[in-house]
Amino acid sequence: MVRGGSYRISGIKVPVVLVLLIGIFVLACSTVTPVPAEPTPSIDATAVVEPILDIDATVEARLAYERAVDATVQAKVFGTLSAPEPKTPSTTQALCKLTGGEMVQSGWTGKDTGNNPCNSCFCTNGVLGCTKMACPARGVSPDSKPVPTPQIAPTSKPLAITNTPYPPPTSTPTSVPTATSVPTPTPRPTPTYTPQPTPTPTPTPNSSIEGFSIYFIDVGQGDATLVVSNDGHSLLVDGGRSKTRIRDRLSALGIQDIDAIAATHPDADHIAGLTEVLAMYKVENVYLNGGQSSTATHADFLDAVEQEGAIVSTLQMNDTFNLGAMVIKVLHPYQLTGDSNVDSLVLQLGCGDVQVLLTGDSEIESEQSMLSENVLQDIDLLKVGHHGSRSSTSQAFLDVIQPEVGVISAGFDSQYGHPHVEVVNRLNAEGVQIFETDTTEAYDDTLKMTSNCQTYEIGGQVFVPVSSGASPIGGNVSPTATPTALPTPVPTPIATPTPMPTPTIVATSTGTSNLSIDCIFFDGVVSRTESDEYVRIVNAGETSVDLSNWSLKDVADGSPTFTFPGYTIAPNETIRVYTNEVHSESGGFSFGLGSSIWANSAPDTAALFNAEGQEVSRKSYPPSC
Missing domain, CATH: 3.60.15.10 (Ribonuclease Z/Hydroxyacylglutathione hydrolase-like)
Incomplete structure (x- = not known):
């Protein structure tokens, strides 16, 4: 009977025993001390190694700090954040101050501000270095201050660990700054420089009436x-x-x-x-x-x-x-x-x-x-x-x-x-x-x-005028005032004319083949226009003269000039050049002008030139013809 009872108990208890053994095993597993995770490899061999237990907290704190720095720089440069600057740990990257007072991060490059807007600058570890550059030659006021373009790195880039010591975080999680303890700015695009309008140039002294x-x-x-x-x-x-x-x-x-x-x-x-x-x-x-x-x-x-x-x-x-x-x-x-x-x-x-x-x-x-x-x-x-x-x-x-x-x-x-x-x-x-x-x-x-x-x-x-202190219009200088010394003019007193051939003047008494101006009829009978004025020319020689391209000119006024067409004046022949009439019996020559040439109130002078431009005769008046 004992034998039979034992078998029965064993048959009943086997499942129970298995369940019990599994439970003990599970309980044993739940009480085993966890094996520490393998440390994250160091990024910078020179960096200070933080305790392995708190490396995640350190990274989280650094990310939060970086966001705070980004927000602070953005607020100073663009003035777009209205919230006060949060108190943050000391910076991971030293800032540089531009001439105009703006702050930029290490790694920034761009144009300086303030009095040096044309200099090219860069910021490295808190030190601002600049290269002097000449400003463009255009009418831009020196007070114009372009806004610098800070090269702010996005917060999503990998954290670069530097050798700057930081306060080691404690093992208490609440002592580590979290994302909620630092204002996180709304994600924004990388700022771009908006070209400023060119200031209107100041009028020069040669604008309007100033000249x-x-x-x-x-x-x-x-x-x-x-x-x-x-x-x-x-x-x-x-x-x-x-x-x-x-x-x-x-x-x-x-x-x-x-x-x-x-x-x-x-x-x-x-x-x-x-x-x-x-x-x-x-x-x-x-x-x-x-x-x-x-x-x-x-x-x-x-x-x-x-x-x-x-x-x-x-x-x-x-x-x-x-x-x-x-x-x-x-x-x-x-x-x-x-x-x-x-x-x-x-x-x-x-x-x-x-x-x-x-x-x-x-x-x-x-x-x-x-x-x-x-x-x-x-x-x-x-x-x-x-x-x-x-x-x-x-x-x-x-x-x-x-x-x-x-x-x-x-x-x-x-x-x-x-x-x-x-x-x-x-x-x-x-x-x-x-x-x-x-x-x-x-x-x-x-x-x-x-x-x-x-x-x-x-x-x-x-x-350059010598200053006299007199007003531009009006005002007087006393006749007894001591004359101001005048600068010695340079160079020669008389403007040098463009070189020109010097005409050879032939004496009027002889002329070419004794050709000369005999007289000028200067006081015409025709009212207002005096078209019947004329100059009389005579060939007193014994040979004929070809007058082609000869000219008769009012030399007192410099004009007008009459140029003869192809015409040969015979010995002892007399011809006339009228102001605005044609008389074939005296050659048929006319200046063709609708107004008087030879003035009545003051004497004019006529001159006769040959085809080479040489003056051969000159005559003034009175008397008239």
Whole structure:
């Protein structure tokens, strides 16, 4: 029975025993001490090795710190974070401070700020290194501060462990900073530099009215001065005698518009050309001195002014008028005397430190009037009065105005001897550099003066005005003031003309085959146009002369010029060249001009040139033919 009972117990208990053994095994496994995880290999052989147990906490703390640094730099550079900077452990990478005060991380490269916006810089371990670079040559204000482009590494890059010691984390997990203890900025794109608009350049002294040009036009024995302000307005003071010459000169200069004209006085060598100017341009204002003349030239001029429909103003001392934004002051006449030259308008114009005096044909009596009224001041450039005649430019006048430069407008080989040697010597003694128009016969010797209101240039030379303390317009210089020493002009006083062949002048008494100008019929019968004026030429020799390509020219004004076609003048034959008529019985020659050539008020001179350009005869008047 025992045997049978034991078998039965064993049969019953086997499953129980198995369950019990499995449970013991599981219990034993749950109480075994875990084997430590294999340490993470070191990234940097020089790095401080942290305790193996807390390496994850260290990495987590470093990541949190890096995010905080990123947020702080972003807030300082772009000002986009409104939250206060969190307190963080000491930086893993030292920051650099740009000249303008911005902070950038180690590893940043870009342009400096503050006073050095053009320097190329880089930040390494807290040390800022820069390479000096020249700024681009454009009108950018030095106060313009471009925002630097910090090269901030994204937080997702692998953590670079440095040899900077950090406080070792404790084994208490709560002592390690977590992501929730540091404000984590919203992920953002890498900042890009937005180009700043280029500042508007500061206007230079040569913008708007701050600058002007003056053309002293070569019109032969006469005056014509064109003033052009930098704001686009123009004034022509006088127009010379020859309508053809003033037209050609203005056309050559490319002048498209003239706003105003001023006639200093009614003499033909100042106003005859203005009649042509009124026909060429729409002139809005005409300025006169109020003087009268009985000549046909003056009557033609007044008719042209009336037809133009311009506003006519009569000027006198202390009047002012505007050329755009430029103010022009009238210094003379105080009152009319009845003498055409003495009553000439005298105008002062300019801007800033540069002042110009235009004197027309004013004479010593005019200068004394201005001195007595105390309207003169130190000026820089003088248009010498009356073509350099000894009747103008007195020493007392020069003592007050003290010019640096003098411009003389007179004809080539002037029949009046202008400029007179006394005036030239007086100007030279005062250190005045002299420039002349019409210094050559065959070329346009127009002079151009330009100014930026601080300096001026004429004849290829730049002049810096001597400071006088006088106001640009108005104000006076006492006649007893000690003259300021003038700089020695460099180089030669007279502008050197373009080289030209020197014509060989053949004596009038002999001529080529005794060919000569016999006389000039200068006072035509035909009203206004005087088309019946003519020059008479005679061959007093015994041989015929081929006149092909010979020319007849008004040399007092420099134009017009008549060129002969193929024609042979026989011995003892006389021919005529009319102003604007054709008479076959006298050769059939005509200048073909619709206005008078040979002036009545002042004598002109005609010259005859052969085909090689040599002058063979010259004649003036009176007497007439």
